[in-house]
Amino acid sequence: MKIGKLSIIIPAYNEGSTIHLILNKIKAVELIDDIQKEIIIVDDCSTDNTEQAVANYKAENTTIDIRYFKHPHNLGKGAALHTGIAQATGDYTIIQDADLEYDPAEYNDLLKPICKGFADVVYGSRFMGSNPHRILFFWHTIGNRWLTFLSNMMSNLNLTDMETCYKLFDTKLLQSIKLREQRFGFEPEITQKIARIPKIRIYEVGISYYGRTYDDGKKIGWKDGVRAIYCILKYGLFNTR
Template sequence: MDKEIVVVDDASTDGTTDILKRLEAVHPDVSFYYKEKNRGKGHTLKLGFEHTTGDYVIVQDADLEYDPNDYHKLIRALDEHNAQVIYGSRFSGSYEDMSTLHYFGNKLLTLITNVFFGVMLTDMETCYKLMPGDFVRNVNIKSERFDFEPEITAKILKSGLKIREVPISYRGRTHSEGKKITWRDGIHALFTLIKYRFID
């Protein structure tokens, strides 16, 4: 299977850039893009999508809360479930160190997604989304922060693509370890779901 790794650095200052430049120089399947200004997850993913060339794209956060060893589960599910989009579900798999706020926030936003769009997802907010390359390169992503997840989910479902889920593993970080998402992001996610279901 041919593969490519597209890395986007959202204006880090910890030396990550130097490491990525060295990796790009010796690995032809790695491409690296640096942003001079931090713009958030949604903006970063949009830039990354524009530089992909593959038939399918998997999103991977750099903090490794999600285990890349689960990739094969998502890829295999394309054929097993006859679906175009595969989500990795933490709640049908295993998870550790998820705060109570994040747990119930994820559950609530997933429930609202199911009600709005008539689906039966267990983890709308998951990072692990395997999507068609043509779709992600052409979809108009407007969210710049963590409201990317509800926006892309809404646009996938409104496009007619089918989402299936597979269980994955997850080990969350704490705020002291660098976890940036807050309750305010949950509010933004809720309004994003409302916007893309009833307005846009």
């Protein structure tokens, strides 16, 4: 399958100190089959210098296609993704956190099943493969695996990492799905909804994971885990649109 352009959606909240680093990594990636990159940054009303950091980067890197949007109020990661998805013009869309937990050098690993004509959606799993993974929180890992297990029960999939950031979608397919979750409920919601699309082909590939601690700026907490359970049941068990 020929892909002309990849849209990279970056939801950002108070990432002024690191966003240039992730943009450098994205800039350095040469995508397979001469695929072009479109970077869409959605600033969820940051209170730090994120906006200025992006403006400075754009001014110094004029050859990169970077589009910037800012919410007037803090609405949540899911809301930022909704904005980015609506603005995407690439053939395919991938989600990229503004921190440094995920490595853009692995975009091609996710693109290969698409380009070979095998997949419509590709998830990057932190729990498979031999790539490096930072060792962090036991209960956080158990929580992720349990949420994936519950999600698989509702969707009849056999994913290993439902909560992963790296999800690659056909853009038109993604834009056709009505998304509601404003915060971290995006992950279980989109998973349950794509699982119900007839003849959808979902693949997983192993990715590395350079996790952050809460001192480093990690934002997800136990309340988001509770919300994820609610979303799995809402969009899976009760098939809520």
